[in-house]
Amino acid sequence: MQDYLLMIVAAMFINNIVLIRFMGNCPVVGVTSSYESAVGMGAAVIFVATMAGTTCWIIQKTILEVLGIEYLQTLVFILVIAALVQFVEILMQKVAPPLYRALGIFLPLITTNCMVFGVSVLNIKEEHSFMQTLIFSLASAVGFALVLLFMAGLRERMDATGRVPSLLRGVPITLITAGMMGLSFAGLLGMA
Amino acid sequence: MEPVLTAILTVGAIGMLAGLILGVTAKIFYVHVDPRIGHVADILPGANCGGCGYAGCTDLAAAIVQGNAPANACKAASDELAQKIASMLGISVDQQERQVAQIFCHGDAAHAQRKFVYLGIQDCRAAQLVSGGDKACTYGCLGLGTCVQGCFFGALHMGPNGLPVVDTELCTGCGSCTKICPRHIPKLIPVSQKAAAFCSSHDAGKVVKEICEVGCIGCGLCKKVCPENAVEIDKFLSVVDPAKCTGCGKCFEKCPTGIIQSVVLTRDLKKKAA
Amino acid sequence: MAARIVNEFTKGFWKEIAPLRFALGICPSLAVSTKVESALGMGFAVVFVLCMSNVLISAVRNLVPDKVRIAVFISIIATGVVIVELVMQAYFYPLFLVLGIWIPLIVVNCIVLGRAEAFARKNTIPLSLSDGMGMGLGFTLSLVVISSIREILGSGTWLGMLVMPEAYPGFGFLLRPPGAFVIFGLILGIMNVISARIEKKTA
Numbered sequence: 296m297q298d299y300l301l302m303i304v305a306a307m308f309i310n311n312i313v314l315i316r317f318m319g320n321c322p323v324v325g326v327t328s329s330y331e332s333a334v335g336m337g338a339a340v341i342f343v344a345t346m347a348g349t350t351c352w353i354i355q356k357t358i359l360e361v362l363g364i365e366y367l368q369t370l371v372f373i374l375v376i377a378a379l380v381q382f383v384e385i386l387m388q389k390v391a392p393p394l395y396r397a398l399g400i401f402l403p404l405i406t407t408n409c410m411v412f413g414v415s416v417l418n419i420k421e422e423h424s425f426m427q428t429l430i431f432s433l434a435s436a437v438g439f440a441l442v443l444l445f446m447a448g449l450r451e452r453m454d455a456t457g458r459v460p461s462l463l464r465g466v467p468i469t470l471i472t473a474g475m476m477g478l479s480f481a482g483l484l485g486m487a
Numbered sequence: 488m489e490p491v492l493t494a495i496l497t498v499g500a501i502g503m504l505a506g507l508i509l510g511v512t513a514k515i516f517y518v519h520v521d522p523r524i525g526h527v528a529d530i531l532p533g534a535n536c537g538g539c540g541y542a543g544c545t546d547l548a549a550a551i552v553q554g555n556a557p558a559n560a561c562k563a564a565s566d567e568l569a570q571k572i573a574s575m576l577g578i579s580v581d582q583q584e585r586q587v588a589q590i591f592c593h594g595d596a597a598h599a600q601r602k603f604v605y606l607g608i609q610d611c612r613a614a615q616l617v618s619g620g621d622k623a624c625t626y627g628c629l630g631l632g633t634c635v636q637g638c639f640f641g642a643l644h645m646g647p648n649g650l651p652v653v654d655t656e657l658c659t660g661c662g663s664c665t666k667i668c669p670r671h672i673p674k675l676i677p678v679s680q681k682a683a684a685f686c687s688s689h690d691a692g693k694v695v696k697e698i699c700e701v702g703c704i705g706c707g708l709c710k711k712v713c714p715e716n717a718v719e720i721d722k723f724l725s726v727v728d729p730a731k732c733t734g735c736g737k738c739f740e741k742c743p744t745g746i747i748q749s750v751v752l753t754r755d756l757k758k759k760a761a
Numbered sequence: 762m763a764a765r766i767v768n769e770f771t772k773g774f775w776k777e778i779a780p781l782r783f784a785l786g787i788c789p790s791l792a793v794s795t796k797v798e799s800a801l802g803m804g805f806a807v808v809f810v811l812c813m814s815n816v817l818i819s820a821v822r823n824l825v826p827d828k829v830r831i832a833v834f835i836s837i838i839a840t841g842v843v844i845v846e847l848v849m850q851a852y853f854y855p856l857f858l859v860l861g862i863w864i865p866l867i868v869v870n871c872i873v874l875g876r877a878e879a880f881a882r883k884n885t886i887p888l889s890l891s892d893g894m895g896m897g898l899g900f901t902l903s904l905v906v907i908s909s910i911r912e913i914l915g916s917g918t919w920l921g922m923l924v925m926p927e928a929y930p931g932f933g934f935l936l937r938p939p940g941a942f943v944i945f946g947l948i949l950g951i952m953n954v955i956s957a958r959i960e961k962k963t964a
Contacts, residue, residue: 312688316939317792321871325783358501364494366847370839371501377832378505382512387845407835409788416865455608466784467950474942481939486958502836 299430306434309484312410313328313442314477319410323446324469326401328454337440339401341433344411346430347376351415352425372415380406399464417485445476488573523576524548530572532563536639552576562586563640563659586660586675587651591687592628592747595648596743598700599627615669623698626688628672636668655752676750681734684709684725690721695736703746709738718747766891773895780903781952785871789863791941794908797920801864802856804901806845808894810867811876813841813895818881825882834877836869842868872900910944911935 306312313319319340326336351372353445359365364464384402387395405411414435453459457467528548539560541547550556551572558578559569566585576705580739605614605621611633614620620629632651642657643664651673664673672687684703688695703722710716717731718738725747738747779785782800786807793803825833846864849857857864867873876896881889912918915935917925934940 314942317788317867317938317941320787320791321784354501358497362493362497364490364497367494367498367843369843369846369868370498370836371962373506373835373839373868374498374502374832377835378509381509382769385509385512385516388518392848403831407874409869412869413862413866416862420862433851455610455613463946463950467946467953470787470942470946470949474939474946477939477942480819481937 299426300425302430304483306431307438307441308480311438311442311477312414312435313439314473314480316413318413319439322404322408322410323443323473324466326404327443327447327450327469330444330447330451332401333443334400336404337443340405340408340443341408341436341440343376343380343402343405344414344436344439345429345433346383347379347411348414348418349425349429350379351375352418352423352428355419356444367407368416368419373412376411376415377406409461410435413446421482442473446472497625521549521552523552525570526575527551530568531561531661532568536563536663537658537675539661554578562661585678587655587658587752588660588662588664588673589676589685589750590628590651590653590672591674591683591685592626592650592672593685593701594622594624594627594699595650596629596707597648599624600698601703612667612669616735624688624690624695624702626670626672626686626690627699627702628670633663634668634673637663643673652753673748677729678752680727680729680732680750682732682736682738682747683727684742686724687748689722689724695723701715701744701746704744706743708741708743709747712737712741762887769888770891770895773897773899774894774902775899777896778898778899778903779872779875780900781949784949785875786900787945789866789870790904790907791862791938791945793860794904794911794941795915795936796859797905797912798910799856799859799924800904800908801816801901802849802853803860803867804897804904806849806864806865807870807872807900808897809813809845810838811873811893811897812890813844813872813893814838814877815881815889816886817841818877819886819889822882830882832951834874834882838873839868839878872896884891889920907945907948910948911941915940 310316313323316393322336322340326334354371354375355365355368359371380402384395387402416433417435418431421431423431446469452471453468453472463471490611492522525548528545531548533544533545536740539556541550541556541560544561547556547560551558551560558573558576559566561569564572592677600623602618602623603621605617607613607617609631609751611620611629611631612633614629619625622629625686628650630645630651632645634651634753635643635645638662640657640659642654642659643651644654646652653673655678660675665675666672670687674687676683686701686703688699688702690698690702692706695702695704703723703725705720705725707720709725710718710720714731714735714737715731717728717733719726719728727747734749736749739745739749773779777783780787780790789803793799798959814837816833818834821833821837842865845867846857849860849864876892880892884892909919913924914932917923917929917933932940935944
């Protein structure tokens, strides 16, 4: 149990998938100009990453390793993720239309997000068990969503005061802010 | 040979299985969307300004197709667009007069007093929260340009004297500026209205005289002199009824502050110079 | 025609340099830029994948139905990446270890799919090839610039050779993730200023 707790804290903060592992920067820079879109994107990513991580793990163990074609991991994983996201989108549109309207436009965006694919590959690389895969994927995605929310809140505030020098407005100040945030997260190093 | 075959067959099988599942799912979970909604949404301007009261153009298109909204509900669409929608759906539409926004405050830096110097977030909604705004008049324009940013059609810009200016060619009368202004100073008037009192202050005349040189003091001279009875005084503020006003201008001469004036539909000054 | 090919090639180096203009391909730019050596390795891997995918996608652009085009593009790109992975593992093993997880992540590099979607599926093979080369080499150039700054200031070396005086303690912050973000942000800001100045001069 304690192992899992440690893994959750590590995945969410100490080895935060965006700020420390560098995966999934594009949405952080692109989607965080408004708080609502950040919330939508974060929720969609948590949903997709958890499912994709576990599904890819299952495929790795039951198909790729059994047939000895682990080298096709990249190709198979990305195809599975793309198909999974499309499947979920179709289902959502019929079964939960309000949820679809809230998350809908972000789902195709997430298919090619480094974060989802990266988490799936990381699970295999770090040789997680199924339970560990599930928890790691979920915790990493929550960490990602947290960073999105923090960044959106900060950016909205920064844009409102209008005191950012024009040299740095837009993407540059977002990246610098991300660096500062990463610095504070890295302060937790040594806990795990 | 065998590894190559394994690879090709496995990936091919996964691909085909995925395709099959997706195809079947798409059929089973098919959501029927009335194609006319898409057509109507294409005709509408697509600015998602919310002036119609619906959550975006697609939402209004759905409402029009289902018969819950008239074909000319979109204030930003011209009459011919409304006709197009109506004829496509086989319904009729009655003409409504176009409305434009006007700024009901003339208290610029030269004529209206400020209580203090405001250095906070440059947004009227934020300024309003700080002791009710830095302007002495609690009804007057704070001049930080929230309405300019809130206009979906670029019809507002900040004038040189700190008051917003409406480009009535671009203004569609959607009313977003009225909603976003914390004091609702931009107001919609019919495009044919000839005269108006450009003030929003309901303060008594004595108070207004102290804080603003051009504000309406509610003296009622305009009401007395109007031959058509088109002017009413609503809590110390003069209001012109567009249906009755003929634009004769008798009230302009009598007004002590000059706040009641003829309505001038202004073009964008930049465009005028070009 | 030749002029167009040259134009598509050169635009990737300044006018449309991907990471610094469009903020595409930020993830690998930050991750592998601690050393110029690994940056070059990543850069050339991306050049290969870009060229291959651009050419193949351009070749099949009229045969692929619109609804499944993303899936087809991704498959082609993924195949290219698997090739790169295996070749690197066989012939450039130290580089393979350094780049680690970032090689398979070339598949989801925004630049690769972005060029496929925006260019390769609408243009002929020679143009797509030159676009792929230009974009890829431009990406490599920006990677080299960023990693040079980080390596020289961070560890005092460049391509493994000592360039700063012996006593230089090394600015460790730049080698860590937070430093990467800050340096990248500053470089982007400077890029904005430089291009604004140039545009003002030519306008």
